Amino acid sequence: MSVQTWTWILVGLTFALYFGIAIWARAGSTKEFYVAGGGVSPLANGMATAADWMSAASFISMAGLISFMGYDGSVYLMGWTGGYVLLALLLAPYLRKFGKFTVPDFIGDRYYSNTARTVAVICALIVSFTYVAGQMRGVGIVFSQFLQVDINIGVIIGMTVVLIFAFLGGMKGITYTQVAQYCVLIFAFMVPAIFISIQMTDSVIPQIGMGSKVDGGAFLLDKLDSLHTELGFKEYTSGSKSTWDVFAITLALMAGTAGLPHVIVRFFTVPKVKDARKSAGLALLFIAILYTTAPAIAVFSRTNLIETVSNQEYTEIPEWFKNWENTGLIAWADKNNDGKIQYVAGEALNGKKPIYTNERGASGERLISNANSETNELYVDRDIMVLANPEIAKLPNWVIALVAAGGLAAALSTAAGLLLVISTSISHDLIKKQLKPDISEKGELMAARIAIFVAILIAGIFGIYPPGFVAAVVALAFGLAAASFFPAIVLGIFDKRMNKEGAVSGMIVGIVLMLFYMIYFKTGLIGVMDPRPASEWWFGTSPEGFGTFAMIVNVVVSMVVSRMTPAPPMDVQEIVESIRIPSGAGEASSH
Amino acid sequence: MSEKQKHASAYWKENIKYLTILLLIWFVASFGCGILFREELNAFRLGGFKLGFWFAQQGSIYVFVILVFVYVRLMNKLDKKYGFDE
Numbered sequence: 001m002s003v004q005t006w007t008w009i010l011v012g013l014t015f016a017l018y019f020g021i022a023i024w025a026r027a028g029s030t031k032e033f034y035v036a037g038g039g040v041s042p043l044a045n046g047m048a049t050a051a052d053w054m055s056a057a058s059f060i061s062m063a064g065l066i067s068f069m070g071y072d073g074s075v076y077l078m079g080w081t082g083g084y085v086l087l088a089l090l091l092a093p094y095l096r097k098f099g100k101f102t103v104p105d106f107i108g109d110r111y112y113s114n115t116a117r118t119v120a121v122i123c124a125l126i127v128s129f130t131y132v133a134g135q136m137r138g139v140g141i142v143f144s145q146f147l148q149v150d151i152n153i154g155v156i157i158g159m160t161v162v163l164i165f166a167f168l169g170g171m172k173g174i175t176y177t178q179v180a181q182y183c184v185l186i187f188a189f190m191v192p193a194i195f196i197s198i199q200m201t202d203s204v205i206p207q208i209g210m211g212s213k214v215d216g217g218a219f220l221l222d223k224l225d226s227l228h229t230e231l232g233f234k235e236y237t238s239g240s241k242s243t244w245d246v247f248a249i250t251l252a253l254m255a256g257t258a259g260l261p262h263v264i265v266r267f268f269t270v271p272k273v274k275d276a277r278k279s280a281g282l283a284l285l286f287i288a289i290l291y292t293t294a295p296a297i298a299v300f301s302r303t304n305l306i307e308t309v310s311n312q313e314y315t316e317i318p319e320w321f322k323n324w325e326n327t328g329l330i331a332w333a334d335k336n337n338d339g340k341i342q343y344v345a346g347e348a349l350n351g352k353k354p355i356y357t358n359e360r361g362a363s364g365e366r367l368i369s370n371a372n373s374e375t376n377e378l379y380v381d382r383d384i385m386v387l388a389n390p391e392i393a394k395l396p397n398w399v400i401a402l403v404a405a406g407g408l409a410a411a412l413s414t415a416a417g418l419l420l421v422i423s424t425s426i427s428h429d430l431i432k433k434q435l436k437p438d439i440s441e442k443g444e445l446m447a448a449r450i451a452i453f454v455a456i457l458i459a460g461i462f463g464i465y466p467p468g469f470v471a472a473v474v475a476l477a478f479g480l481a482a483a484s485f486f487p488a489i490v491l492g493i494f495d496k497r498m499n500k501e502g503a504v505s506g507m508i509v510g511i512v513l514m515l516f517y518m519i520y521f522k523t524g525l526i527g528v529m530d531p532r533p534a535s536e537w538w539f540g541t542s543p544e545g546f547g548t549f550a551m552i553v554n555v556v557v558s559m560v561v562s563r564m565t566p567a568p569p570m571d572v573q574e575i576v577e578s579i580r581i582p583s584g585a586g587e588a589s590s591h
Numbered sequence: 592m593s594e595k596q597k598h599a600s601a602y603w604k605e606n607i608k609y610l611t612i613l614l615l616i617w618f619v620a621s622f623g624c625g626i627l628f629r630e631e632l633n634a635f636r637l638g639g640f641k642l643g644f645w646f647a648q649q650g651s652i653y654v655f656v657i658l659v660f661v662y663v664r665l666m667n668k669l670d671k672k673y674g675f676d677e
Binding site: 066071073074077078081082084085088089090093207208210211212213219220221222237243246247250251274277278280281284285288291292295577580581582583 | 599602603606610613614617621622625626627633637638639640641644645647648649651652653655656658659660662663666667670674675676
């Protein structure tokens, strides 16, 4: 059977499964809608958290990024898993004991201030929308590639699917759907990795295969290092970022991910503090399966890519190369007119993306108008590595289709979780807590559903018309979470003396500093200034790593200001006392 | 200070002690072995891996998983010791 047929079958089957679950687990109350009734088992919650956490970016883009970055890609591996340790040890058990629905709830009550609550709601909305736009785009890419529909139609199909199960089920439906989605996505990620590991090395386990010998008798990583050196790239296992910058980026990603609202809210869905700890452990285990496989896929696909294309005649090149060239994610310019692909270090193009003319060149390639004069002739979009990997390795058609189903599961599960956070922020934190406290439970549920509907529409529009600054804003989201949420929550638990004045001034200074640095060095201000060059970075810190710096400033400001202003009121100090003790957590409540 | 409060503050002290030790290991495995001292560790090998590279892309993650499960065990015991388990 063709890849097409297989894709329709597998995507159809998995979608039928998700719908079935959404209908079975319909939500009837606000509690079921927000926190799945608080009765989810740690195992189910662990899987759902893992699916929530692993987005289209983890599934589709990460291995590709690492395969082009080599050692430098470690920042994502350590950052996104290490942040989980912080979450499990410093946040999850205490927030569960605190027992409210949302992060803004915690910030608002702990710092006895509606200003603090509002700042937190705004941060949660910005972070969530940034993420969800990326997910929708991811859904669009997968649909357009595998079902051969236009990318915008792909986005619309994705919107409809998310809408149906988020609308019906709320947190309850989403949680159980995510359990199914985790199973699909991890299976889809592992199968091709295992196939390729057996093909290239003689190990079944990709994590071991990555460090094994290949046919010629040399170790795979050594072979890749020497291929890299031959072609003028930096050694794969060395990377090119400075040690300090790797350190700063990793720490910013860790603190940023620990502060992500859609993952924190997960720990409100289990019955006891003990279960919150346990499900955090299980979730990290489930995440680690994908995160330790990704670097192996990166090494396999990098080696395969170089061996397949380097110095090959374009006319002899396999079919997948031309398919991706047709979708605009690969480009080749025959700069020295020898008909062969020269793939060496350096950019092949002026600008980020290839600009195609509508003509074909001497070998039948799509001509581009923005080729530069460097020796490198090949442009490869990093996002295609995971999707193209099974094709490059000539795996059977059903495996290629399986990857499509997995990518969709990853994107949809994260999108659904984020949309729920958005709707909760609006219906609960804004309407119920601030604008209209006397709203009935039915009214609040209705408001939550309307908010989800509106949020999906906005997310879909972002997915169809991605703003040019999406990539910059995604990096900003981690920095912002690290610079604002994370210190405020941790200090709220571990420093009893921390008060409103300290936390609010710390959050504001952290966010402003981070925004300034990102605008100054990364995005620029349209019409006012261009971003400054990397040579002027403070202490050689990239904007991605600056969250670490802003976070430290936040903590220092919070500490100093809080010691100069009055201690928090007694009842707040009692809240802190009580969240430190695990017993008597009760159920998560809205009051 | 009541009996209950004494219990609570002793519990909290032990909790902080565990957290300090676990986070120290967390730091050494990732920032230490995977980043700061990777050049030195790369002189050693684990099969086909240079050791520093292995820590950055594999080892640190295994350590993280073990850490969280150790934490769960330690805290469950601590809850029992002070009668805060349910």
